[in-house]
Structures are given as C-alpha cells and as structure tokens.
Amino acid sequence: MSNDFKHLPTDVYLFGVDFPNIGDAQTPQYRAINIEKDLTSLEELKNIRPMSRLPIAINLGEESAALWATDDLGRLHVLGDSTQKNQKTNINQVLALRSPVHELAEKTYKLSFPEWSMLTELAIGAQSKARPIKKACADLASILGNLKAYGGEQTLNSLEKKVEYAVTEVKRSQLAPKYEAGTQVLTDEQVTYNKWYDSVLEDKPIRGFIVPTFSFLAVAFSTDEYDLAVVDVKCFDEETSTH
Structure with missing residues (x-):
C-alpha cells in the first residue's frame, strides 16, 4: 500500500456529516458538533x-488569515501560490498544496469555503505582490463583506456570522463504511477511500474539523412550456409513514 493512502496520527482532516437533529421533523434543530472537541x-x-479537494479560507479579515485545501483523502494542507505545471494536466498551476497541516495553534478557527475559480482569479491578480496569498485573502474578505442579496438591499456578509470550528476527534467506527463492488467496478476515488480506511486504527482517534453536509435537488424542464410549472417536494417520515 502506498504511503499516500495511509492515515498518520498527525494528520488533520476536513470531515463532512449530517449533523444530529435534536428537534423533530417539523422544527429541526441541529447539535453544534462543529465546536465540540471530542x-x-x-x-x-x-x-x-x-471532504476531498476543497479549498478553505481560515480566519478571513484577521492577521492569521490563510488558505488551506484538502487532498484526495481530505487531509488539510497549506495552499500556496505556484508557477509550476501540473504533471497530470500539463497546465500551469496558480495554486498548489504545500506542507500538511499538523500543528494548530488556535482552539477554534473561522472557516469559509470559496470556489476554486474565485481563488484562482484572486491569486492571479496577486502574483505581483510580495505576499500573494495574504493579498488574495484580503481581497476575498472584501468580496464576502460586500455580497448583496437578491434585490441588492441586504448585505450577505458571511464573515459577520463568525461560525467557528474546533479540531475534534472521531473514531473509525463512525466513518462511512468501505465501498463494496457491485455490478460496476469501484472508481479510483472509492478504491483510495477503502485503502485509507484500512490504514485507520480502530483504537486511535482521528483529528479534524466537522462540517455539515447537505443534499440538493435540481429539477430541469426540457421546454419553455413548463414556464409556470409548480413542483411539490415532500419528505417521507419513516416513523409515522406519512409525507
């Protein structure tokens, strides 16, 4: 097994999971596990x-602002500027994964999740600066601080919410089970996850940040004839067998 697929005790991950609902189906309330340490x-x-291959901005608007990103296994790395070509795509890279994140000085971090395309544009614009990543973080904070809602009346400043995340510990039995081959061959990503899962010790905790995952439903219509169509989405309650 390649060392790239192995879990190390010093690794820090970004994990995604459905947060436990401590309310009910009609009025859900979710436990704030993002700030729990164990x-x-x-x-x-x-x-x-x-959560693999995701860029993360930490502590935007503060002196400690920086960029991280996860690798194929969800391990956190420092995200830095680059002028090298990607060996797989032969395309010039603007941003690249640097050293793994192992030591965390702060108890909690404010995390934001910008798109790769936005970060790439900001990094290109900051290449001539002495500290391009710091400049990109400052530009990103400025953009997020001026986002407007539909109609332009309400400011959608995600920095004001100051959602904080603590490094927590989980165990192997809480991880999603390994993928099993069915009628189709496992993808490379699924094989990678299975190899990594096997390297995680059952009696040792795994460190990382926990973020909520969501499910989205998109409905697309084939022609303009459905311009005024109404879609009714219902949730099935398994306990009461009702919608």
Whole structure:
C-alpha cells in the first residue's frame, strides 16, 4: 500500500456529516458538533466522510488569515501560490498544496469555503505582490463583506456570522463504511477511500474539523412550456409513514 493512502496520527482532516437533529421533523434543530472537541462517544454520529479537494479560507479579515485545501483523502494542507505545471494536466498551476497541516495553534478557527475559480482569479491578480496569498485573502474578505442579496438591499456578509470550528476527534467506527463492488467496478476515488480506511486504527482517534453536509435537488424542464410549472417536494417520515 502506498504511503499516500495511509492515515498518520498527525494528520488533520476536513470531515463532512449530517449533523444530529435534536428537534423533530417539523422544527429541526441541529447539535453544534462543529465546536465540540471530542465526538468519539457520540454513537449516533455515523457515515463521516473526508471532504476531498476543497479549498478553505481560515480566519478571513484577521492577521492569521490563510488558505488551506484538502487532498484526495481530505487531509488539510497549506495552499500556496505556484508557477509550476501540473504533471497530470500539463497546465500551469496558480495554486498548489504545500506542507500538511499538523500543528494548530488556535482552539477554534473561522472557516469559509470559496470556489476554486474565485481563488484562482484572486491569486492571479496577486502574483505581483510580495505576499500573494495574504493579498488574495484580503481581497476575498472584501468580496464576502460586500455580497448583496437578491434585490441588492441586504448585505450577505458571511464573515459577520463568525461560525467557528474546533479540531475534534472521531473514531473509525463512525466513518462511512468501505465501498463494496457491485455490478460496476469501484472508481479510483472509492478504491483510495477503502485503502485509507484500512490504514485507520480502530483504537486511535482521528483529528479534524466537522462540517455539515447537505443534499440538493435540481429539477430541469426540457421546454419553455413548463414556464409556470409548480413542483411539490415532500419528505417521507419513516416513523409515522406519512409525507
């Protein structure tokens, strides 16, 4: 097994999971597990998955602002500027993964999740600066601080919410199970996850940030004839067998 697929005790991950609902189906309320430091005893917390290839901006608007990104296994790395070509695509890279994140000095971090395309544009514009990543972080904070809602009346400043995340611990039994080959061959990503899962020790905690995952439903119509169509989405309650 390649070392690239192995879990190391010093690794820090970005994990995604459905947050436990402590309310009911009509008025859901979610437990703030993002600020808890140890989740290993929360047995109802299941199907945790590493979030791969995601850029992360930390502590925007502060002196400690920086950029991270996850690799194929969801491990955090420092994200830095680059002038090299990607060996797989032969395309010039503007941003590249640097050293793994192992030591974290702060108890909690404010995390934002910008798109790769936005970060790339900001990094290109900051290449001539002495500290391009710091400049990109400052530009990103400025953009987020001036986002407007539909109609332009309300400012959607995600920095004002100051959602904080603590480094927590989970255990192997809380991870999503390994993928099993069915009628189709496992993808490279699924094979990679299975190899990584096998390298995680059952009796040792895994460190990382926990973020909520969401499900989205998109409905597309084939012609303009459906211009005034109304779609009714219902949720099935397994306990009451009602919609």
